[in-house]
Amino acid sequence: MPVIxxxxxxxxxxxxxxxxxxxxxxxxxxxxxxxxxxGAGKSTAIDILAGLLTQDSGEVKILGKYVEEAKQDMNIVASYNWLTGLMTVEQNLEVYGRLYGVMDIDKRISYLLGLFELTEIKNKKYQKLSAGQQTRVNLCKGLINSPKVLLLDECTASLDPHLADKTRKIIKSLKKNTSILFTSHNMHEVEELCDRIAFLQKGKIVWIGHAKKLKEIHKKRTLEEVFIKLVRDEL
Ligand SMILES: Nc1ncnc2c1ncn2[C@@H]1O[C@H](COP(=O)(O)OP(=O)(O)OP(=O)(O)O)[C@@H](O)[C@H]1O
Ligand SMILES: [Mg+2]
Structure with missing residues (x-):
């Protein structure tokens, strides 16, 4: 049975x-x-899967359940702001840890803060963080409940090369236990991480399959070249 x-x-x-x-x-x-x-519709799709938006028609099943019933087992990380500016990094994560009923919250939070190199700034207010620091706190929030399904909407935006690389390694290591829907405008990242890709244009999926196959079909060396071709052909 598919997970999503x-x-x-x-x-x-x-x-x-x-x-x-x-x-x-x-x-x-x-x-x-x-x-x-x-504007293709990626965030709209992800937000519907996360239960943040409601579709007009069609069906979503996550782990065989409707979104509302699957929420404890999933999580989302998006590039836009999520957390409370006036609370510290640690307080924000505590709130989400409690919402998800995480056992041993303190241990989970300190593990995630260490993983994303945030321990030193755990007492800083979220609104005082740099963009890349906020992104990493959002990633900690997304992993707080060890989700079986993870929705990642441009989750590496604003990360420096070292942290983007580290985050990709973390995402890869999650694969054993987690199914992931991933968006990014960084085609190298997509090629490195994704098993398959779905190409969305103007609200329709125009292609779904392995990146290698898509490059072969369009006789291009890189996914970036294919992306540019598909968009130009459409204009
Ligand atoms: N809240 C909203 N109200 C009105 N139109 C919206 C709203 N959110 C998105 N749209 C429109 O829906 C379409 C799809 O937007 P969406 O944000 O899903 O695209 P996207 O693929 O995530 O794009 P990007 O790569 O820029 O993040 C766009 O035409 C956008 O203008
Ligand atoms: Mg988007």
């Missing part, structure tokens, strides 16, 4: 058709990359 099942998902914002009936699955232990140009 998406069938004929549609979503409109006023007259804007953000999703025009997309379907895909994510299998156990898989990282599926959702790629596409700005």
């Amino acid at each position: 099942e998406v069938k004929n998902l549609t979503k409109k914002y006023g007259n804007t058709e953000a999703l025009k009936g997309i379907s895909f699955n994510v299998e156990e232990g898989e990282i599926l990359g959702l790629l596409g140009p700005n």
